[in-house]
Amino acid sequence: MIAEALAAPDTSPSDWMQQLREAFRQPSALAAYLGLDPVPPHVEDVFSMRVPRAYAQRMRHGDPNDPLLRQVWPAPAEHVAQPDYLDDPVGDLARLREGGIIHKYQGRVLLALTGTCAVHCRYCFRRHFPYADQQVTPARWEQTLATLRADSSIEEVILSGGDPLSLSDARLSVWMQELAEIPHLRRLRIHTRQPVVLPDRVDEALCDWLSAFPQPIAMVLHINHAQEIDEPLRQACKRLRATGVQLLNQAVLLAGVNADAASQRALSIALFDAGVVPYYLHMLDRVRGAAHFEVSEETAHKIMKALRHSLPGYLVPRLAREDAGAPSKTLLVG
Numbered sequence: 250m251i252a253e254a255l256a257a258p259d260t261s262p263s264d265w266m267q268q269l270r271e272a273f274r275q276p277s278a279l280a281a282y283l284g285l286d287p288v289p290p291h292v293e294d295v296f297s298m299r300v301p302r303a304y305a306q307r308m309r310h311g312d313p314n315d316p317l318l319r320q321v322w323p324a325p326a327e328h329v330a331q332p333d334y335l336d337d338p339v340g341d342l343a344r345l346r347e348g349g350i351i352h353k354y355q356g357r358v359l360l361a362l363t364g365t366c367a368v369h370c371r372y373c374f375r376r377h378f379p380y381a382d383q384q385v386t387p388a389r390w391e392q393t394l395a396t397l398r399a400d401s402s403i404e405e406v407i408l409s410g411g412d413p414l415s416l417s418d419a420r421l422s423v424w425m426q427e428l429a430e431i432p433h434l435r436r437l438r439i440h441t442r443q444p445v446v447l448p449d450r451v452d453e454a455l456c457d458w459l460s461a462f463p464q465p466i467a468m469v470l471h472i473n474h475a476q477e478i479d480e481p482l483r484q485a486c487k488r489l490r491a492t493g494v495q496l497l498n499q500a501v502l503l504a505g506v507n508a509d510a511a512s513q514r515a516l517s518i519a520l521f522d523a524g525v526v527p528y529y530l531h532m533l534d535r536v537r538g539a540a541h542f543e544v545s546e547e548t549a550h551k552i553m554k555a556l557r558h559s560l561p562g563y564l565v566p567r568l569a570r571e572d573a574g575a576p577s578k579t580l581l582v583g
C-alpha cells in the first residue's frame with residue numbers, strides 16, 4: 250500500500266493547478282477586484298505580479314496599505330537604485346555544487362527544485378536567482394542524487410525553490426522517494442508558501458503520499474501576517490498535520506507589513522491556533538528591489554523584547570539574519 254500511494258499519485262487535472270492559472274497577473278485587475286480607485290502606482294518588471302485569488306480574498310477591500318497587498322504589489326520603489334542591495338545577497342551562488350545543490354551549512358543541503366511560485370513576493374531574496382542554469386531538473390536529477398549519495402555528511406535535504414509544491418505530486422513524490430532511499434539521509438524538509446496562498450494545494454493526493462512517506466518530514470510554511478491565516482488555511486494545516494508532517498513557520502520582518510510587536514504577537518498566536526510553531530523571524534535579505542521593506546535591527550530587538558515579555562517561549566520565533574559566508578544563520582539576541 251505504501252509503495253502504491255507513493256508511486257501512483259492522483260494524475261487527474263487538479264483544481265489547484267487551475268487556480269494557479271487563474272491567479273491575478275495584472276495590477277489593474279487586482280486593484281479593480283479590491284475596489285482601489287485610482288490604481289496605486291506600480292511598474293512592469295520581469296519579476297511580474299502573481300497573486301492567487303485565494304490569497305487576494307484575504308486582503309481588505311479598498312485599502313491600498315493592506316499588509317497582504319503590500320507583499321505582492323510591484324511598487325515603483327523597487328526600481329530606485331540602492332547600492333547595498335544585491336542580486337545574490339546571501340551568497341548562494343558561491344555555494345553551489347553540481348546538480349542544483351546549495352551547500353552552506355553542515356549536514357544540510359538545499360535543492361532549488363523549481364523557479365516557479367504560486368505568488369511573487371516582492372521581498373524575495375531569490376527574485377534574481379538564475380533558475381534556468383542552476384535549478385534541479387529531470388535531466389540533472391541523476392547527477393543531483395549521485396552528489397548526495399557520495400557525501401555521507403548530509404543528513405537533511407531541504408526542498409526549496411521557488412516553491413517545491415509548484416511541482417506535480419507525481420514528480421515531487423518520486424524525487425522525494427529516491428532521496429529517502431539514501432541511507433545517510435535522516436530527514437527531509439520542505440520550504441513552501443503554497444499551502445498559505447493556495448490552501449487547495451493541500452488536497453487528497455498530496456496528503457496520501459505524505460502520509461505514506463517513510464521518513465520524517467518538516468514543512469516550513471512562510472506566513473508573515475495573522476491576516477493570512479483564514480479558515481481554509483487552518484483546515485489545510487490540519488490536513489497536513491494529520492499526515493504526520495511537522496509544521497513550522499518562518500516569517501520575514503517587513504516594513505509596512507508586520508514590523509511591530511502587536512502584528513508579531515497576533516501572528517504567533519494565530520500560528521499556534523493553526524497548529525504551526527514559529528521557527529524563524531528573518532531580517533530582510535538585502536536583495537535588489539526590496540529596500541522599501543527594510544526594518545532596523547533596533548526596531549527588531551524592541552519587537553522581540555515585547556514578544557518575550559508577552560508570550561510563552563515556544564511562541565517566540567528566533568530572530569535571524571543570513572550572512573553570506575557564515576557557518577549558520579546569525580541569531581540576533583538583545
Ligand SMILES: *Cc1c(COP(=O)(O)O)cnc(C)c1O
Nearest residue numbers: 351352353354357358359407578
Ligand atoms: C536557511 C538555510 C538552511 C537551513 O538552516 P536552518 O538553520 O537549519 O533552518 C540550509 N541551507 C541554506 C542554503 C539555507 O539558506
Ligand code: SF4
Nearest residue numbers: 366369370373411442
Ligand atoms: S514563495 Fe518564496 S521563493 Fe516564491 S517568491 Fe515568495 S518568497 Fe520567493
